[in-house]
Structure formats: C-alpha cells, structure tokens
Amino acid sequence: MQYTVPVRALCEFTAKAGDLDLRFTPAPTAMEGIAGHNAVTSGRGGGYEREVALEGEFGRLKVRGRADGYDPGRNRLEEIKTHRGDLSRQPANHRHLHWAQARVYGSLLCEARGIESLTVALVYFDIATQKEKVLEQTHSRAELRAFFEDLCGRFVAWADQELAHREQRDAALTTLNFPHAEFRAGQRELAEAAWRAVTRGRCLLAQAPTGIGKTVGTLFPVLKAAPAQKVDKVFFLAAKTPGRRLALDAVERIAAGEPRLPLRVLELTARDKACEHPDKACHGDSCPLAKGFYDRLPAARANALQGAAMDRDALRDAALKHSVCPYYLSQELARWADVVVGDYHYVFDGSALLHALAQEHGWRVALLVDEAHNLLERGREMYSASLDPVALRAVRRTAPAKVKRAMGKLARVWDELGEGQSETYAVREKLPDDWFDELQRTSAAIADHFAEAPHEPLPQLQQFWFDALAMLRLADSFGEHSVFDVTLRQGPRGTDALPCIRNLLPAPFLGPRLRDSHAAVLFSATLSPFGFYADVLGLPEDAASVDVPSPFTAEQLSVSLVRSISTRWQDRESSVAPIAALIAREYEARPGNYLAFFSSFDYLRRVATLLRERHPDWPVFEQSPSMPEADRHAYLARFAEGGRAIGFAVLGGSFGEGIDLPGDRLVGAFIATLGLPQVNPVNEELRRRMGRVFGAGYDYAYLYPGLRKVVQAAGRVIRTREDRGRVVLIDDRFARPEVRALLPSWWRVEVH
Known part of the structure; x- marks a missing residue:
C-alpha cells in the first residue's frame, strides 16, 4: 500500500520549526494571491511553464504537487510567494519552509526530466508595490535528491505508522457490528439509505423523525462502508455544540466493541473557546504556547493521537502537557483524524479548513450534516457581510496617518451612499463601484500598515479590516444569489448608511462543497418538502431522498x-x-x-x-x-x-x-x-x-x-x-x- 503526501504537507511536517508566528500575516487574500501569481508569470517568456505537475517516490511514499513555474530558458524553477511589507520582518522559519518546498519541487523536476543542475528561486511578490524580489540558489540533481530523501526519510516512519493505522482501521470497520442489540424502528431504513449513498457516491437528503437515533443511524453505515469505498475521512458537521456532543458519544458507542475499534475522532472547537491566553497575540514574543510551537508539536501530536477520542478536554490536556496552543494543535490533528466533528463552517465557509485540507490532500470524504434544515440560514450568514460607518469613525480617530487618509476618502464616498434614498431600506441594482474602490484602497492601506507595524495591531482596526475583507471577497462573487442593500439609520451625526451584501440563496456556494465530497448525507426531522431544500442548498441533480416513517403513532x-x-x-x-x-x-x-x-x-x-x-x-x-x-x-x-x-x-x-x-x-x-x-x-x-x-x-x-x-x-x-x-x-x-x-x-x- 502506497502513502501519498502533497509537497506542501511533507515540508510542513518535516521542515517547520520554531515559533508559531502570525505577525508577518495578514497575508494577501486568495484573490490577491492569484492576481500576484498571474502578475509574475505573465511577465515571463513565451516558453515559461506554469503549474507544473510533478511527483516522485521514496519507498512506499509518493510525493506530488504543482510547482508554480519553470523557465526552461534560464533553467530556473520558481516558487512564488505573495506578501505585503518589508521582507526583512519575515520570520526565519517561514523562509526556511519556502526553501524546503522549492528544493523538493526542484528534485522532482530534475528526476522527471533528467536535469543535472537547476537554479531554484524564491520569488517574493509584494502586492502593495507590485515588485518582485528573487532569491536564487543553484543545486545539482544529487544535492536536491539528497535533500528530498532526507525529508522523506524523516517522514516515512510517520507514513508507515499511518499506513498501519489505516490498514487496522479498515479491517476493523469491515467487520464492524451495530452497537446495539437491534435497530430502532425507522433506524434501519435510515442506515440502509446512508449506506447506499456512500457506496454509490451520491448525496442523500434524509428526513427521519426525532427519537430513532439518527446520529448512530448515519455514522454506523458510513463508517462500515468506508473501507470498500476508500473513504479517507468522515466529517460530521453540527449546527450547535449539543450536536457535536451527540456525535462524539455516538462514535464512542460504535467504537467500544471488542476488540476496540482503532478510530481517531477529533472535535474542532472555535478559537475563542479553545484559546488559553485571549489577552495575548499569536507569536512567541507574546504567548508562551506559541513560543517554540513547531519544535514541541511532534511530541504533542503523538501524545494526542495515542488516545482515540480527541475532544476539547482531551486536546487541551495534551496541548498543555507539551506547552503548545490547543487551538492550533487541533488544526494540525485534522490531517490525521479519521472522523472530525465540528461546526458547519469548517466545510461550507469561504475559507473552510476541512474543505481546504481535503482539496490539498485529495481525500475522499464522506460528509454527515446534522440538523440540515439549519444549513440554509447558516449558509446565508456565511456568505453575507455588512459594514457600519460608526465602526469606521471609531477606528479612524486613532488610525495611523496613511490609513486615516484612506479612511477619510472612504468616509466621503460613504456619505454619498444614502443620497437620494427615501426609504429606510433599499436594494441597489448594482454594486456602487466608487464605494468599493475606496474600500479596497482602505483595506490595502490597513494591510500595509499591519505588515510594517512593529507593535501589536489595534483590535478595533483589525476587526474593521476583517469585515472589509469579507465584504470585498463577496463583491468578487456577487451575482443573482445575493443582493446589495442599504439601510438608513438615524444617529447623533445624522443619517447613516449601512451597506450589506446579503446572500439570499446559498446554493451556488454550498453545492460545490457537496459535490466535492465522495458522498454526503444531510439529515433532519424536518426536511419537507425535499424540493425546497434541494433547491436552496444546491444539491446535485442525482441526489437521493428518503422519508423515514415515524415509529410513533397517533395514539401517542x-x-x-x-x-x-x-x-x-x-x-x-x-x-x-x-x-x-x-x-x-x-x-x-x-x-x-x-x-x-x-x-x-x-x-x-x-x-x-x-x-x-x-x-x-x-x-x-x-x-x-x-x-x-x-x-x-x-x-x-x-x-x-x-x-x-x-x-x-x-x-x-x-x-x-x-x-x-x-x-x-x-x-x-x-x-x-x-x-x-x-x-x-x-x-x-x-x-x-x-x-x-x-x-x-x-x-x-x-x-x-x-x-x-x-x-x-x-x-x-x-x-x-x-x-x-x-x-x-x-x-x-x-x-x-x-x-x-x-x-x-x-x-x-x-x-x-
């Protein structure tokens, strides 16, 4: 059995060291990153190759990924990184990781094309100045191969352990027994429908009454079907904390047979609930749990994985035992868990952690969405954003000079948003370009300030910036699914205009996430009529549905x-x-x-x-x-x-x-x-x-x-x-x- 690992994951596992440090972030947004890559590669010669697919092997290890670019004329492989601000402030461990990625891609390219010597380059592109800084190293094929094999050698023991775990897990799942003496009325029908969804790789909308054991009735068949369908991960998504607890308890019951099922179960908890030092920033000079985080991570990771259940309390114990941040430890463990239990946003949000990891690693994922009727309103919230001029005025008073100037221009355009609007609420036919242009400039000014500022960011300014970025991201994807509206509010300074991109139909955002999964089971006691939920949630056309009869009677x-x-x-x-x-x-x-x-x-x-x-x-x-x-x-x-x-x-x-x-x-x-x-x-x-x-x-x-x-x-x-x-x-x-x-x-x- 072969173990496949992306280049980025290999390097992060073996080459990351030192502190957890977010000070050189905020990184450019995803859209800015794409634009930056395009700006760099479009200026290269005609023979320049973009997104070069590469792979190589080391024993049972298969490493694959896409190099950003290769220039045959210069014989130069490029790893492109977008950034803001002075590169001299970049933490050394960030640069070390970037070089590791570039060298691994360089080795894979040399082996694939028989190149005996190669220039490897880090191309840093500053989003603000639109300028490149290129760092180059020339290596022989043998040097790059030796580096590649060194990283693989350090990873292969872990890969062997993971392969052994997977083989044991799948063997146990194949013979898994239902955790109770018999199915409840209606529970078997639900379980059979969930089984068919996984075995056929389809999406299922399941309405099943309260009290029949929907959590066990969906988890059990999905886990049992996983080995034959080569399912890598099961993501159980709940709308609220009690739903997560029910899922964790259900997996515990399923896994508690003889012999005990070797199943790693992880609970993801929100950052504000997992943070041990909410008064400190996420870097080693401020938070003791960020200091040396990556140096202590291997021991903490191994300790956490020794216990099958990694709920909030168990994770906290493992993290504090090794003096690392519980929240970021859980983010790391999401790569190695078999079942991950968390909130909807970990898969369906625009910057969803689990969806990003699944795409990076090419995982076959089975999704279980509990109380799925809640996904409609939650989806609308995820893809809506608003801004309040009161927040702008508050942060503008203490903003640095360059940011204050940008905010002043934004404020003037903002005052014009409500002009000519007679009603308290009005939908605009199109986005106001002037307002969004100034919002973009203000956002860039704040980002430049954060990139250069030696001190901690002001929380209010940072929050305004996050809200502005959310609005700008949604503007990039604006369409029939959303409206841009303005609400007028009377305040001490007169009439304020509150702009909002309000999502009305989340299907265009949620649907692709469902289709990216191998199978998805959305279940609830209230999913009627099916056509309504299929439409608003964006279910695939071949989605199946089941309406499980109630075990209850009219006499009850x-x-x-x-x-x-x-x-x-x-x-x-x-x-x-x-x-x-x-x-x-x-x-x-x-x-x-x-x-x-x-x-x-x-x-x-x-x-x-x-x-x-x-x-x-x-x-x-x-x-x-x-x-x-x-x-x-x-x-x-x-x-x-x-x-x-x-x-x-x-x-x-x-x-x-x-x-x-x-x-x-x-x-x-x-x-x-x-x-x-x-x-x-x-x-x-x-x-x-x-x-x-x-x-x-x-x-x-x-x-x-x-x-x-x-x-x-x-x-x-x-x-x-x-x-x-x-x-x-x-x-x-x-x-x-x-x-x-x-x-x-x-x-x-x-x-x-």
Missing part, C-alpha cells in the same frame, strides 16, 4: 387545532386573553410540564403576565432574550420528572429544537403561531428573488421556513416509543390545506 400524540383564535399581527391584542384561558384549561385538566411557543418575546410576555395574574401560584416562567447558557440550563432543569411547569418560549429559539425532555419531563406544547418570518423589506426582497428563481416566492420565503419551526417545536413532546403527550396548534390558518399538508403525516389533527 393528541393534536388539537384551535381555529377560533387568530395570532395575526392585527389580532394579537385580542388573542392574549383567549390563549391564556386555553392554556389554563389544558393545564388544569392535565397537570404536568408544558412549553408554550410564541412568535416574539413581547407576545409571550403578555400571555405569561396575564396567566400569572389569574393564577399567581402556578409555576410560570419565561425565556428571555440573549439568555446565557447557565440560565438556559436552569430553565430546562425546571422541567423535572413528575413535575408541573409552564415555560414560555419563542418559536425557533433555543428551546424550539435540539432539547430532549423525554417521559413526563414534557407532556404538552402550545404553538401560538405559524412561525412565519416577519413581513419586512428584507423578507419581501427574499420573496421576490425566490419567486424569480423558483416560481414559489411566498412558500420559499415564508411558509416552508415557518412550518419547519412548528414541527420542530412539536417534536419536543414525543421523544420515545413510551412517551405520551399533547400539542395544541393555535391559529385558524393551520386548517388551510397547504398548511396541513406540511404537518407530519402520522398526526391525527382534531379541529376545534
């Missing part, structure tokens, strides 16, 4: 539809008393734990206040806006077994999905809204755009997202085959045929 869940009450905006005031009376009657008839869902905090507060006034001794409590995690735990703790409580919550919020209150911890739910998004200028623009693209504007913008939240909230009541409960739908619109069609088919709805 009593569903009542109260159409004598309207929760429309104009009827809110008159609905408060009838809803409070309805909740009181139900509670008195069947005492227990209930959740009552409303469309807003104001609405729920009014009903809860009236209920408390009428029944001051009842245990009535409310969700609050921006509820801290500790308060959320305390809220849920009030739903005790055998207890009595009435909790008020916002539909679509923290308690509308992702919580588990089995048995009599929750016996009923009141849902006093269809969950339809608020009618406002942004959602109306979404309705128009969805109508133009798909011909179903209202359904795509309002109806489907709203009813999804209703079904999710109702799903909190019945969690197991033993549960019994009640759901009360409060609004006459629930009786409409198009709405009833979106409710679970196993519900038997009684209309009152």
Whole structure:
C-alpha cells in the first residue's frame, strides 16, 4: 500500500520549526494571491511553464504537487510567494519552509526530466508595490535528491505508522457490528439509505423523525462502508455544540466493541473557546504556547493521537502537557483524524479548513450534516457581510496617518451612499463601484500598515479590516444569489448608511462543497418538502431522498387545532386573553410540564403576565432574550420528572429544537403561531428573488421556513416509543390545506 503526501504537507511536517508566528500575516487574500501569481508569470517568456505537475517516490511514499513555474530558458524553477511589507520582518522559519518546498519541487523536476543542475528561486511578490524580489540558489540533481530523501526519510516512519493505522482501521470497520442489540424502528431504513449513498457516491437528503437515533443511524453505515469505498475521512458537521456532543458519544458507542475499534475522532472547537491566553497575540514574543510551537508539536501530536477520542478536554490536556496552543494543535490533528466533528463552517465557509485540507490532500470524504434544515440560514450568514460607518469613525480617530487618509476618502464616498434614498431600506441594482474602490484602497492601506507595524495591531482596526475583507471577497462573487442593500439609520451625526451584501440563496456556494465530497448525507426531522431544500442548498441533480416513517403513532400524540383564535399581527391584542384561558384549561385538566411557543418575546410576555395574574401560584416562567447558557440550563432543569411547569418560549429559539425532555419531563406544547418570518423589506426582497428563481416566492420565503419551526417545536413532546403527550396548534390558518399538508403525516389533527 502506497502513502501519498502533497509537497506542501511533507515540508510542513518535516521542515517547520520554531515559533508559531502570525505577525508577518495578514497575508494577501486568495484573490490577491492569484492576481500576484498571474502578475509574475505573465511577465515571463513565451516558453515559461506554469503549474507544473510533478511527483516522485521514496519507498512506499509518493510525493506530488504543482510547482508554480519553470523557465526552461534560464533553467530556473520558481516558487512564488505573495506578501505585503518589508521582507526583512519575515520570520526565519517561514523562509526556511519556502526553501524546503522549492528544493523538493526542484528534485522532482530534475528526476522527471533528467536535469543535472537547476537554479531554484524564491520569488517574493509584494502586492502593495507590485515588485518582485528573487532569491536564487543553484543545486545539482544529487544535492536536491539528497535533500528530498532526507525529508522523506524523516517522514516515512510517520507514513508507515499511518499506513498501519489505516490498514487496522479498515479491517476493523469491515467487520464492524451495530452497537446495539437491534435497530430502532425507522433506524434501519435510515442506515440502509446512508449506506447506499456512500457506496454509490451520491448525496442523500434524509428526513427521519426525532427519537430513532439518527446520529448512530448515519455514522454506523458510513463508517462500515468506508473501507470498500476508500473513504479517507468522515466529517460530521453540527449546527450547535449539543450536536457535536451527540456525535462524539455516538462514535464512542460504535467504537467500544471488542476488540476496540482503532478510530481517531477529533472535535474542532472555535478559537475563542479553545484559546488559553485571549489577552495575548499569536507569536512567541507574546504567548508562551506559541513560543517554540513547531519544535514541541511532534511530541504533542503523538501524545494526542495515542488516545482515540480527541475532544476539547482531551486536546487541551495534551496541548498543555507539551506547552503548545490547543487551538492550533487541533488544526494540525485534522490531517490525521479519521472522523472530525465540528461546526458547519469548517466545510461550507469561504475559507473552510476541512474543505481546504481535503482539496490539498485529495481525500475522499464522506460528509454527515446534522440538523440540515439549519444549513440554509447558516449558509446565508456565511456568505453575507455588512459594514457600519460608526465602526469606521471609531477606528479612524486613532488610525495611523496613511490609513486615516484612506479612511477619510472612504468616509466621503460613504456619505454619498444614502443620497437620494427615501426609504429606510433599499436594494441597489448594482454594486456602487466608487464605494468599493475606496474600500479596497482602505483595506490595502490597513494591510500595509499591519505588515510594517512593529507593535501589536489595534483590535478595533483589525476587526474593521476583517469585515472589509469579507465584504470585498463577496463583491468578487456577487451575482443573482445575493443582493446589495442599504439601510438608513438615524444617529447623533445624522443619517447613516449601512451597506450589506446579503446572500439570499446559498446554493451556488454550498453545492460545490457537496459535490466535492465522495458522498454526503444531510439529515433532519424536518426536511419537507425535499424540493425546497434541494433547491436552496444546491444539491446535485442525482441526489437521493428518503422519508423515514415515524415509529410513533397517533395514539401517542393528541393534536388539537384551535381555529377560533387568530395570532395575526392585527389580532394579537385580542388573542392574549383567549390563549391564556386555553392554556389554563389544558393545564388544569392535565397537570404536568408544558412549553408554550410564541412568535416574539413581547407576545409571550403578555400571555405569561396575564396567566400569572389569574393564577399567581402556578409555576410560570419565561425565556428571555440573549439568555446565557447557565440560565438556559436552569430553565430546562425546571422541567423535572413528575413535575408541573409552564415555560414560555419563542418559536425557533433555543428551546424550539435540539432539547430532549423525554417521559413526563414534557407532556404538552402550545404553538401560538405559524412561525412565519416577519413581513419586512428584507423578507419581501427574499420573496421576490425566490419567486424569480423558483416560481414559489411566498412558500420559499415564508411558509416552508415557518412550518419547519412548528414541527420542530412539536417534536419536543414525543421523544420515545413510551412517551405520551399533547400539542395544541393555535391559529385558524393551520386548517388551510397547504398548511396541513406540511404537518407530519402520522398526526391525527382534531379541529376545534
């Protein structure tokens, strides 16, 4: 069995040394890097070769990659690096790594073409000045081969270890047994569909009810199919922290058989939660965990990989034992893990770590996307960006002279953004070129300042720069999937214009990521109608779907539809008393734990206040806006077994999905809204755009997202085959045929 490694990965593994140091960054953006490479190579002679594919072998090791360029006339191989600022400030270990890459490419070229002597060059191209600095070395073929073999010799022991691990892992996965005595009802059908998706290399949209064990039901078949399909990695993506925990626990159960499955499982945690020294910068002169990071990394890496589970706590222990940064250790371990559990953005964001690694290494990846209905809104967030003029004014006051001048020009153009706009919100037909030109110049000025500044960057200036870069990146890919809008806001200095590139349809961004994977399984209890999610998420045309029947029966869940009450905006005031009376009657008839869902905090507060006034001794409590995690735990703790409580919550919020209150911890739910998004200028623009693209504007913008939240909230009541409960739908619109069609088919709805 051969082990393939990219040139860059080989060099990073063997030639990186010294401190973790981000001071010579910010590096140019990806677009600037491409433009810089093009600027260098376009000026070369006619025979110049670009992106030269090369590969070579050392025992069981296969090394491959693409050299930036080769000039046959000069017999010079070039490794091109774009940068900003004074090269003398470049850390020595950065330069050392660049030379290693150039020499490895040089050796591969000499062996491929029989070249006996070669000039190897590092070409540094300054994005700001558009000037090159060339560093050259001339080596014989033998010298380059010796360097290549030295790196490979240092890597080959690791490669042999990885090959042995892969062989053991695949052998164990082939004979893997289901971790429970039998499948739950519906779980086998889900598992079979996931198996077919992996074996056929397809994308699957799977709707499966809560309580059947979707996490195990997707992970088990994907892992078992991995060896035959030569799947390198499984990426399990969750929308929230509880979803990550469920996945880690599920893999632990699957791997806990006899003999124990040799499976490396990594949890990726956000930088702000993993950082041990948030008050320090990421370099050796500031943070002790960055000092000598690459010197201590091999021992930390080996220590972490000794344990199969590398969750947040285990990683922290391994990192601190070897005095390295836990966050950057986890980034390194993503290369060597079999299963990686993390947030959606690690694959779907514009600068996604896992997607970049998969592309670099050529991995065959199986994606599992949990609670996939959340990917629509998260995708929109990932590919939207906005800027606030208040932030510009704040950083401009303390900005260095050159940056301040650029910001002054930007501010003048910014003041013109809102001219002639009579409405608070307006969509512009095209991007304002003048504003984006000045934003680009300001961004470049900040980048030049950071590249030259000897001190730590001001956090506010750095954040403004990051936000500006996000806006500029999205401007490069602007199209029918997004709108450019301007919102006017009255402030102490007059009217401010808030520009935004707002993504409405994430499919053009998410779809390519799904197609890059070998197989993808997107699953949730609410993915209906399938056509809607296939359209907005960009699923391939040959994507499969499965709707797993519910194991629950109508006898378990009593569903009542109260159409004598309207929760429309104009009827809110008159609905408060009838809803409070309805909740009181139900509670008195069947005492227990209930959740009552409303469309807003104001609405729920009014009903809860009236209920408390009428029944001051009842245990009535409310969700609050921006509820801290500790308060959320305390809220849920009030739903005790055998207890009595009435909790008020916002539909679509923290308690509308992702919580588990089995048995009599929750016996009923009141849902006093269809969950339809608020009618406002942004959602109306979404309705128009969805109508133009798909011909179903209202359904795509309002109806489907709203009813999804209703079904999710109702799903909190019945969690197991033993549960019994009640759901009360409060609004006459629930009786409409198009709405009833979106409710679970196993519900038997009684209309009152």
